[in-house]
Amino acid sequence: MATADIGLIGLAVMGSNLALNIAEKGYTVAVHNRSPGRIDEFVSEAKAQGLDGNTIPKYDLADFVQSVKAPRSIIIMVKAGKPVDDMIEQLLPHLEPGDAIIECGNSLYTDTQRRFDYLKPKNIGYLGVGVSGGEEEGARHGPSIMVGGSKEQWHNAEAVLTAIAAQFNGESCCAYLGEGGAGHFVKMIHNGIEYGDMQMIAEVYGVMRDGLGMTASECGDVFKKWNEGPLNSYLIEITGHVLHAVDADTKKPLVDLILDKAGQKGTGVWSAIVAQQMGVPATAIEGAVAARSISSRKAERVAAEGIYGRPNRVRSDVTLDDLEKALLAGKIVSYAQGFAVIAKASEEFGWSLPLATIAKIWRAGCIIRSRFLDQMASAYSKGDASNLLIVPDFVAIMKDAHPSLRKVVAGAAMGEFPMVCLSAALSYFDSYRQAQGTANLIQGQRDFFGAHGFEIEGRGGDLHGTWPSTLQNKAAAPVVEE
Numbered sequence: 218m219a220t221a222d223i224g225l226i227g228l229a230v231m232g233s234n235l236a237l238n239i240a241e242k243g244y245t246v247a248v249h250n251r252s253p254g255r256i257d258e259f260v261s262e263a264k265a266q267g268l269d270g271n272t273i274p275k276y277d278l279a280d281f282v283q284s285v286k287a288p289r290s291i292i293i294m295v296k297a298g299k300p301v302d303d304m305i306e307q308l309l310p311h312l313e314p315g316d317a318i319i320e321c322g323n324s325l326y327t328d329t330q331r332r333f334d335y336l337k338p339k340n341i342g343y344l345g346v347g348v349s350g351g352e353e354e355g356a357r358h359g360p361s362i363m364v365g366g367s368k369e370q371w372h373n374a375e376a377v378l379t380a381i382a383a384q385f386n387g388e389s390c391c392a393y394l395g396e397g398g399a400g401h402f403v404k405m406i407h408n409g410i411e412y413g414d415m416q417m418i419a420e421v422y423g424v425m426r427d428g429l430g431m432t433a434s435e436c437g438d439v440f441k442k443w444n445e446g447p448l449n450s451y452l453i454e455i456t457g458h459v460l461h462a463v464d465a466d467t468k469k470p471l472v473d474l475i476l477d478k479a480g481q482k483g484t485g486v487w488s489a490i491v492a493q494q495m496g497v498p499a500t501a502i503e504g505a506v507a508a509r510s511i512s513s514r515k516a517e518r519v520a521a522e523g524i525y526g527r528p529n530r531v532r533s534d535v536t537l538d539d540l541e542k543a544l545l546a547g548k549i550v551s552y553a554q555g556f557a558v559i560a561k562a563s564e565e566f567g568w569s570l571p572l573a574t575i576a577k578i579w580r581a582g583c584i585i586r587s588r589f590l591d592q593m594a595s596a597y598s599k600g601d602a603s604n605l606l607i608v609p610d611f612v613a614i615m616k617d618a619h620p621s622l623r624k625v626v627a628g629a630a631m632g633e634f635p636m637v638c639l640s641a642a643l644s645y646f647d648s649y650r651q652a653q654g655t656a657n658l659i660q661g662q663r664d665f666f667g668a669h670g671f672e673i674e675g676r677g678g679d680l681h682g683t684w685p686s687t688l689q690n691k692a693a694a695p696v697v698e699e
């Protein structure tokens with residue numbers, strides 16, 4: 218007999234915690250996993266947490282589907298990529314028109330759009346849902362949930378998804394954002410912004426450690442203090458904890474033992490590619506992705522240091538106040554870029570993405586949750602904001618903070634500290650806020666070699682220059698060996 222309010226397949230960390238969260242909110246959840254061992258583990262955990270009464274473990278997929286009330290809402294939380302397609306194919310013979318698959322992994326939004334288009338003619342709803350917040354605090358106790366896809370079937374699952382999401386001032390951090398791949402697009406950019414936040418924090422930590430000569434624990438104290446100010450956020454808070462952690466074997470700061478090679482699973486790269494494809498500069502995300510890639514090339518870096526010598530890290534004259542303000546300014550630029558990418562995608566794909574709602578559902582539950590997002594939500598709620606950098610509240614913060622960002626980036630350049638992300642943010646700001654740039658010269662060059670045309674104010678566009686036809690440098694002069 219069908220008694221479950223919702224079904225969930227995929228009982229690894231995220232799926233099992235989401236299922237427990239659903240059960241705790243009073244809904245009955247049927248669960249299934251490819252390997253039966255994980256179902257056994259889930260059963261024990263649900264029992265230990267006193268939630269077994271609201272869970273229905275099913276070892277057979279057909280039984281699992283039959284145990285969910287129609288029209289069915291079936292969450293799949295498996296590894297992104299081919300496993301999702303495989304799972305859809307396995308589920309299809311058991312589903313009925315009107316049922317919905319709710320895919321909650323970190324899927325590429327174009328895959329989600331493709332799956333949505335594939336299932337629509339079969340009258341099977343498809344929701345591509347971004348879930349952020351990590352396994353324990355997020356999935357188990359309230360993630361931020363970014364929903365996209367079939368609106369009709371969203372209403373069938375709305376009560377459950379709204380109930381399990383994080384709350385901010387009594388508002389659920391779950392919202393329907395748009396058709397097709399909209400939810401996964403927004404989650405992808407969330408992760409891109411997450412990359413930028415993390416990289417900028419790491420760059421500032423580099424100055425503290427190597428420029429100010431601070432120990433890990435001293436750095437941790439600073440992040441703890443910053444978490445009480447305008448930078449208050451989950452990532453600043455956990456940075457403090459990471460820096461204070463001590464290795465049990467050696468009693469040394471754990472962070473000093475961790476290899477400086479960052480992993481990445483793809484969402485940052487996808488964000489940077491999409492931004493470039495849409496012609497929206499997202500230099501902070503691009504910088505953060507590039508910095509992770511450089512970090513992973515440890516052997517090459519070791520060899521290069523052998524050639525150039527150790528960086529001459531002169532003691533920095535930046536203050537901790539400068540570093541705090543630099544982080545704040547970099548963060549504003551990074552969020553301005555991320556939201557500009559979302560705004561452009563909304564226009565390009567006809568999604569009508571609600572920017573204020575997105576800022577609101579990121580205020581709690583997700584990895585980039587912060588006090589700052591509440592300010593952003595208010596700014597976007599007041600109306601159209603084409604770029605956060607020209608929203609009055611943020612203009613005031615930037616005016617106060619950009620001199621510190623400048624000082625930190627300049628000091629980093631002279632002190633031989635890499636600052637891929639913060640310097641990218643500063644350059645973007647300096648490019649964006651200048652009325653007169655230097656692309657006039659690029660247009661002249663383009664017209665010279667390719668007759669691509671240029672514009673002169675008052676004279677219109679597609680104009681051409683009269684350029685010399687004979688050049689000395691027709692070909693690079695050959696190198697003559699003596």
Ligand SMILES: NC(=O)C1=CN([C@@H]2O[C@H](COP(=O)(O)OP(=O)(O)OC[C@H]3O[C@@H](n4cnc5c(N)ncnc54)[C@H](OP(=O)(O)O)[C@@H]3O)[C@@H](O)[C@H]2O)C=CC1
Nearest residue numbers: 227228229230231232251252294295296297300322323351
């Ligand atoms: N971990 C995190 O903090 C976050 C993860 N996510 C995303 O959530 C999703 C789940 O993440 P996570 O819980 O870490 O689990 P994993 O990404 O490690 O995936 C493991 C799960 O996928 C199942 N699976 C793998 N291949 C197949 C297949 N071909 N057919 C059926 N099932 C398959 C596994 O089943 P089996 O037990 O049989 O191997 C297991 O249940 C991913 O897309 C991830 O990117 C999103 C936000 C945060």
Ligand SMILES: O=C(CO)[C@H](O)[C@H](O)COP(=O)(O)O
Nearest residue numbers: 349350480481482483484584
């Ligand atoms: O989605 C997430 C958080 O929002 C996941 O934790 C994701 O794995 C983070 O990305 P990466 O592994 O590339 O750092």
